[in-house]
Amino acid sequence: MTLKELSTLLGLSPTTVSRALNGYPEVREATRARVVEAARKHNYRPNMQAKRLATGRAMAIGHVIPATSRHEMVNPIFSDFLSGASEIYAEHGFSVNLTLARAGDQERTYRELHAQGAVDGIILHGPTMNDPRIAMLQDLGLPFVVHGRASGIDLDYAWLDVNNVRSFARATDLLVDLGHRRIALLNGLEQMDFAHRRRIGHEQALQRAGIACDPALMLSDEMTEDYGYRSALALLDRPDPPTAFLVAAIIPALGVQRALHDRGLRPGRDVSIICHDDDLSYLRNGGDLPIFTATTSSVREAGRRCAALLIEQINAPDSPKPQVLLEAALTIGQSTGPAPRRS
Amino acid sequence: MTLKELSTLLGLSPTTVSRALNGYPEVREATRARVVEAARKHNYRPNMQAKRLATGRAMAIGHVIPATSRHEMVNPIFSDFLSGASEIYAEHGFSVNLTLARAGDQERTYRELHAQGAVDGIILHGPTMNDPRIAMLQDLGLPFVVHGRASGIDLDYAWLDVNNVRSFARATDLLVDLGHRRIALLNGLEQMDFAHRRRIGHEQALQRAGIACDPALMLSDEMTEDYGYRSALALLDRPDPPTAFLVAAIIPALGVQRALHDRGLRPGRDVSIICHDDDLSYLRNGGDLPIFTATTSSVREAGRRCAALLIEQINAPDSPKPQVLLEAALTIGQSTGPAPRRS
DNA sequence: CTTACTATTCAAAGCGCTTTGGCTTTGCTC
């Protein structure tokens, strides 16, 4: 069923039918009612491609998911982020154009999405330090919102980030207050901006507390369970093991927990763990009694808010670039406790 | 840069330029070279919307991700499935149209995607028993491939599934051989087809071994860590606790593991665990020594294969419907061992 | 009863690309 068919069926011109359905004022209400009714009855749905071509708007948002080349790993937070964003897109009639791209392919992917006119805007995922994509997108003139930020980039762009410096500083403060002096940091990949900021926060807090940073306690890798497990084992087996772990995500924290169990240590009593918790739907940090003491910030909510910001940018490209800094909550769970006495 | 601009620039007709770029034979090789070179030089990318409208092909695959209404949970396997599928799509020039839909909205979503001409084909995720979507998609005449199958549906449709009956039967056999008699099944939601089949497999194996099914040991819910944890605690605290757990996914298995630790039990020695492992990139089942004994089947590989099947269906809609049954590997890990002697 | 609007409706021109049908050339054959 096409517009034309529907219009001949109604004895109207395509113009009028189009206007009636799109809510334009220059059409009699009685006519509009007839048209809407007929459209419903014949199950008419405007052809998206045609609409897009005619309006020049793709009504689609591009998400380019970075897949790290090493493990072809896709960060599991994406499904929740997308889930949040989709809620907002749906309300505004946007659809999602998903592309997975290796680290090196990303710029090209963005360029193509734009040149093809496939999307009206883009969410930039996983910004690294000095991320070159930001300047590129700005040059292209394609509206975009960064989920995170990029240290070292001094441009005026739209972003939404968690205050990673503060949240990891607070977490470190908490551990220090509990008497911990040897605190391990199991960070994400250092080139990722969020990881960089978390390290800064951690180091600041240590410095304030007069504790020297021990590089041997600061690790950085893709945030898998296995990474948490192996790193924790290695650190625990050192002559001077850490008494606390600050971990970049709940999945590697589960690995740390497993390592503790392997060594007969109990989280929260023998060794403390704090992790960042993205509040993933399938990996909630326990119920009433959280498994982990954690810096919590819902990535699904971040998705919703990024989506809303992007749609604003698309509708008013010259409006000022929103910059939103969310604070993570510090939730006390079962995984922290006072540092054990030196034996 | 549009086709028309490029063609006047070259002193050719749009027709010829289009043909040159799309590899049609009726264009001189010298001309084609000129055109291709000019396109490259001017960074020409055909407008997707226009192309789609003209060809009637959307060059896009629809993925409708079911979000369970209760927890708005998005199954974490999707990111890996999509990652696999995307590899194949990219090779064939397809893009992904992602929609998240609540359980009730799914049919409507598929209908709209089709009526709008937004996609050329669909991957059907998370089939339930008697899934009504299959008949619907067949009626619509939209090519589709089901990831999984739907018991109770007697139509000829394309699917790719893991042999869930066999894999859970084998897992149960293994536990029985190890001497376990009280085996708990922490299944996914029962309306999901895969969960149904896994239960069947489990029950068949028990029956063959002459062990009565105890309904109290068979649970079913969304596969979260918390579900695994709480269920395991509850079961372990019964007067006649299970000595083994058969778990539908690695995430709830981690919850079971945590429950064991809470109760001072060691996986593999005091209580055995077998789980199904989708081989998620960020949650590998350990390295050389798998954490869990598991029935393993890569969901990323499933994504690749479903994508390939779907593209075949799109290119040859009347070809026979492929039906692929994959066998899961049974990998022995650290989480299983002989049933402890009755005290 | 005109005149001047305003409210409705429509015809037609795109949007950027593909594709059908036709028109020139070119290259052979006899």
Place this chain on the structure above:
DNA sequence: GAGCAAAGCCAAAGCGCTTTGAATAGTAAG
């Protein structure tokens, strides 16, 4: 050199929708 097929190129007609500019009907004002 006439005759003919193949090769190479082009004009024009869409694809299904939006939107501009014009036409028509209806209505209030003069």
